[in-house]
Amino acid sequence: MIRDLWLIGIGTGSPRHVTLEGAQALRDAAAILLPLKAGKDDLAHLRRRILDASGSTARIVPFDYPVRDESLPYQDRVAAWHDEIARRWQAAFDAPPDGPVALLVWGDPSLYDSTLRIAERLEPRPRVRVVPGITAIQALTAAHAIPLNTVNGPVTITTGRRLHDEGWPPGADTIVVMLDAECRFRDLDPAGLHIWWGAYLGSEDQILRSGPVAETADDILATRQAARERHGWIMDTYLLRRAP
Structure with missing residues (x-):
């Protein structure tokens, strides 16, 4: 039809x-x-x-x-x-x-x-x-005013499920994680790991957080939960990068 x-x-x-x-x-x-x-x-x-x-x-x-x-x-x-x-x-x-x-x-x-x-x-x-x-990735990097990749560096786009099951992708220095309702970045070794997180990107409800994972993980988790309860839904994504 x-x-x-x-x-x-x-x-x-x-x-x-x-x-x-x-x-x-x-x-x-x-x-x-x-x-x-x-x-x-x-x-x-x-x-x-x-x-x-x-x-x-x-x-x-x-x-x-x-x-x-x-x-x-x-x-x-x-x-x-x-x-x-x-x-x-x-x-x-x-x-x-x-x-x-x-x-x-x-x-x-x-x-x-x-x-x-x-x-x-x-x-x-x-x-x-x-x-x-x-894309959500374009909106995320624009909101944080950061490049997607390092100089000549690879980028891996993955899901929260795969991050949990497989860990940090081999050979990657930058990963973008989508469809992650469980904040699986908490499963990783936070040493030298930086995160740029965003929800409701591009809208009047946009929320951004960034910093070392060791210092920002709890804040992102609490912020995400409060936003989901307030709106009834949430769309978010994040970029992770290891320090050289």
């Missing part, structure tokens, strides 16, 4: 993070799929703010976002979740849309986001267009 699917990166919550191409795509789309997550009304509100700022007049088609089945093994849990999201995208329409359907993707559809993988589950397969957006 969805013939043309546009995945539009919207940055990390600020309408100013949407590129000119992204704003034009939002204006050109016939319908916008809007996920509704229990207890996270602010996320839907932010999406609507972005649509208003872009000048979009597209029909908004809401759908209830499913939750993962935590009883399943991780890979099976994610696969079943993606299957259900794809089903709900299609079920949201009672008739084929009369033009492109757009989804607003936090950050960028290319970086630790599964929207492209979910789109592959649709039958028949739609024509997919991707409009890149500001």
Whole structure:
């Protein structure tokens, strides 16, 4: 039923993070799929703010976002979740849309986001267009006014789960950690380790912390927990770098 699917990166919550191409795509789309997550009304509100700022007049088609089945093994849990999201995208329409359907993707559809993988589950397969957006990594390094890499140095992008399971990546002097609800930097030897952390990047609620891990870990943990309780959700990421 969805013939043309546009995945539009919207940055990390600020309408100013949407590129000119992204704003034009939002204006050109016939319908916008809007996920509704229990207890996270602010996320839907932010999406609507972005649509208003872009000048979009597209029909908004809401759908209830499913939750993962935590009883399943991780890979099976994610696969079943993606299957259900794809089903709900299609079920949201009672008739084929009369033009492109757009989804607003936090950050960028290319970086630790599964929207492209979910789109592959649709039958028949739609024509997919991707409009890149500001990534959380760009927003983080800009907010702290730091370069992503050292001179001629490698950068590893990983998750909190892998940091916990595998430790510091071999050969890395800079790592960016995403999707870390447990603040796994606390599992590392803090000697010589510096952190730049940020939440709600680019928004009026932006929070930043930086410093030696040994001195800032407890503050980041407490700040993160308080912010999550206040807003009901949190999106954060951090960069770690070892002193030479």
